[in-house]
Amino acid sequence: MANVLANFSNIIIPAIIFYIVAHGLLNRVQVYEEFVGGAKEGLKTVVQILPTLVGLMVGVGVLRASGFMEFLGGLMGRLTAGIGIPADIVPLLLVKMFSSSAATGLVLDIFKTHGTDSYIGMLTSILMSCTETIFYTMSVYFLAAKVSKTRYTLTGALISMVAGLAASVVLTGMLM
Numbered sequence: 001m002a003n004v005l006a007n008f009s010n011i012i013i014p015a016i017i018f019y020i021v022a023h024g025l026l027n028r029v030q031v032y033e034e035f036v037g038g039a040k041e042g043l044k045t046v047v048q049i050l051p052t053l054v055g056l057m058v059g060v061g062v063l064r065a066s067g068f069m070e071f072l073g074g075l076m077g078r079l080t081a082g083i084g085i086p087a088d089i090v091p092l093l094l095v096k097m098f099s100s101s102a103a104t105g106l107v108l109d110i111f112k113t114h115g116t117d118s119y120i121g122m123l124t125s126i127l128m129s130c131t132e133t134i135f136y137t138m139s140v141y142f143l144a145a146k147v148s149k150t151r152y153t154l155t156g157a158l159i160s161m162v163a164g165l166a167a168s169v170v171l172t173g174m175l176m
Contacts, residue, residue, distance in 0.1 A: 130164035
């Protein structure tokens, strides 16, 4: 079964690309010209969002390097331990809202300290797949799409973050 999945994953991307090109040719679309036009638009978007990305990464890096995240984690960890969220997870929750790549660094630290099969390791793994980078997503994509009226986006995103956190705690409890 593992061989079938490995082979399937090796052919799925080329198959999708072939399908897109074939579909374009059958519909008499200038496939290469459309691809180049899309790449130009994508490059413009990257240039527009680059300052936001750099600002978020620097901010998270400064907070992490200063030790503030660990301090805040220890402080809040006393409150969250009762509901199944250890103090080591709190900085991960906070950083994940801003940067997934910075959160990945924290995940590796958690795995080195506690192991991948521990409660904290399992919770970390599930948490990373159940939550989103709220502020990154809002700032980058809203900036790129020139969205100015966000209305209930932040509220909805924070509610979904709490739901993902609750699901992570419940699932980890069921697995351990």
